[in-house]
Amino acid sequence: MGATSTDMEPTTAYLNTLRAAGGKRSGKRDLIVNVFLRQEGHLSADDLVDLIKREDQKISRATVYRTLQWMVDAGVARKVDFGEGRFRFEHSYRHPRHFHLICKSCNQSAEFLSSDIEALIEEIATARSFSARQSVVQIYGTCERCRTGRQTSAEGGTTELLFARDALRIAIATERSGFEFYTRAAKMTKDGRGRGVFRRLAAEEGEHLSKLESRYRALLAEDPQLESRPTFLFFKGAAHGLFAAGAEQLAKGVNDRQALMIGIRCERGSHRFFKRYGERFEDSEGKRIFLEFADEERAHLELLIREYRSLTSRQRGRRAARGDRRLARA
C-alpha cells in the first residue's frame, strides 16, 4: 500500500545495471519488477500477483513466480521465510541485509541490524570451522502496537534514512571517543615526534566530528520525526568498545609504544566496522558516510603503523648504541 519511492530515477538506473548483469531480456517482466519495487515490506508471491493483476489482467501466476526467481538471482529481491509455509520477498535496493522482529499477532515484521550479533555469529562459525555465507536472525513475539493497542512511537520511516541516522550516530560517537583518545595520548606521550602525530590525529578527528554533526543535523531536517524512531542498527562497540576501551587503557599508564599499539588496534577495529557496513548498502547516504569513514580510519591506521615502525627502529638504534657503549666499557 505504502508505495512511496522517494524518486523514480535511481530505480530505473538501478534496473538497467541489473538487466546488464542478469544477462536476460525484458518484456512484462519490467512491469512486475516495477510493481514489486514500488512496494515496501515483505510480499508473498500471491500479494504480488494481486497487485499485478490490477495493472494487467492477463498476466500469469507462473510468470510472477519466474520473475521473482529472476529478481532473486539478479540480486533485486531477497527471499525471506517467516515460517508461514510460504516465502515472502523484500527488495534489496537501498536496503541492506538485516534481521527481523516478527509479530505473530499482526504478521507485521520490523527490521534491525546488530553488528554485535553478527560478530558473535562469525566467531561461532569460525570456532566450528563452518564457512558462513548468510545468516538469519528472527525474533518472534508480539509487537508493541498489538500488546498495548495504541500507536507506537514513530514507527516506520525508510530503512535508508534510519540506516543513515544510525550510521552517523555511530560515526559521531566513534569520532568523539577517538578525539578524546588522541588528545589524552598526546598529553602523555614523551617522544616529541609521537606527540606530534597524536596531536595531528586529534585535530583531524575533531574537525571531522564537527562535519559529521552538521551532516546529522541536515539529515534530521529531512524527517522531523527521525530522531524519535526506533534504533535500526545496534552496535555496542560504538560508544563503549573501540576507542573508549583504548582510552581506559591509556588511563592506566602506558609507554609511547603501547599508546601507538592501542591506537592501531582501535583504528583497525573501527575501520573494519565501517567497511563492513559501508559495503552492505548500495548507493545511499549511510554507505557514503561509512565508506568515507573507513577510508579516513585506514589513513590514520597507516600513519600510526608508520610511526610505530619508526619509533621501534629508533629505539632499536638507541639500544644498539647503548650496547656498543656497554661493549666499549667491557
Place this chain on the structure above:
Amino acid sequence: MGATSTDMEPTTAYLNTLRAAGGKRSGKRDLIVNVFLRQEGHLSADDLVDLIKREDQKISRATVYRTLQWMVDAGVARKVDFGEGRFRFEHSYRHPRHFHLICKSCNQSAEFLSSDIEALIEEIATARSFSARQSVVQIYGTCERCRTGRQTSAEGGTTELLFARDALRIAIATERSGFEFYTRAAKMTKDGRGRGVFRRLAAEEGEHLSKLESRYRALLAEDPQLESRPTFLFFKGAAHGLFAAGAEQLAKGVNDRQALMIGIRCERGSHRFFKRYGERFEDSEGKRIFLEFADEERAHLELLIREYRSLTSRQRGRRAARGDRRLARA
C-alpha cells in the same frame, strides 16, 4: 539411522508425564512417538513416514502428520524450518532450545547455543518494546566436512553430554574467578566482619570448585572423545565477564561497601545465567549442574546483601553518633 538412546526407561517415564499433560489417548500414536524419539537429528514428516512404514505398513501419512502436531503441542517435538519449503522436527527430550548451523551442501545441521547472542536479542527486543517469545538463529553455509572432504574433528556426540560438558566448563571458570575475587576481596577489606564473610565465600567457592572438577573428570570418562568435540554452548561472560570483571575493579582499589556491591553484581549475574540455562534442559546432568549452581549463587547473593545492609546500617549509626557529638560540641 543413529537410533541410540542411552536407555529406554527415561523415555517411557517422560512419555507418561506428557500423556497426562496432553490429555489425549494413545494407540499407534505410541509407535510413532517411539520411532520419532529413537531418531536423532531433524526429520521431515516424510522421513518419519518412511521409518514408520518399516514397522507398520498400514499406517497413514495423515496420522503421522497428526501425531507430529500432537507432539509439538505436548512439547515432545519442535517444528523447525530450514527454508527448504517443508518443516522438520526435532525432539525436545533432554534437548534444550538451540540455534543451528545449516550446511547447504550436505543439508546436515549442527546445533549451538550462545548466551551472548540471546542476551543481545533480549536487549534489542526490549529496545524496540517487542515482547519476544522465541527466537531463531540460523547460519547457512558449508560445513567443514563438505569443504575439506575429510572427517571433521570428533563431530556429534549427544547434545546432552556436550551441554553437560560446557555447563561444567563454565561453572568451573566461574567458580575459579569467584574464588579469586573473594580471596582478593578478603585481603583488602578493612572491616573485620566483612573480611570474615569474604573469607567464608572464598572457602565455599574453593570447595565447590574441586567438586566440579571431579565431576568434570567423571563426565570425560563417559566419552573419551568428549573433550575434543566442538563447543556447543558459547558464553563469553564465563571467563571474562562476571567475577573476572569484578576482580579487575577490585584491583583499582575500592572501599568495603563497594567491594560488597561488586560481589552482589557478580553473583546476581551468574545466578541469572545458571538459572536461565538450568531451566532450559529437562532432566539432565547439565540441568542439575546449572540449577545447583544457581542455588549456591543465590545463597551467596543473599549473604552478601545481608552483609551489605548490616554494613550500611552500622555506618549510618556511626555517622549519626558523629553528628550527635558535633551537636554536643556546638
Place this chain on the structure above:
DNA sequence: CTAGGTGCAAATAATTTGCAGAGGC
C-alpha cells in the same frame, strides 16, 4: 457408549513444469 484416534481419499496451497505460441533484436 462415546470421545477421540485412524485410514483413505479428496482437498488445499504454494510452487513448478511442459508445451505451444508471442515477442524482441
Place this chain on the structure above:
DNA sequence: GCCTCTGCAAATTATTTGCACCTAG
C-alpha cells in the same frame, strides 16, 4: 529466425480435511 519470455493448464510437493470406521476407557 533464434532465443527467450509468456500463458495456460497440468503436475508436484507438503500438508490438511471430511468422513466412515474403530478402540480405549
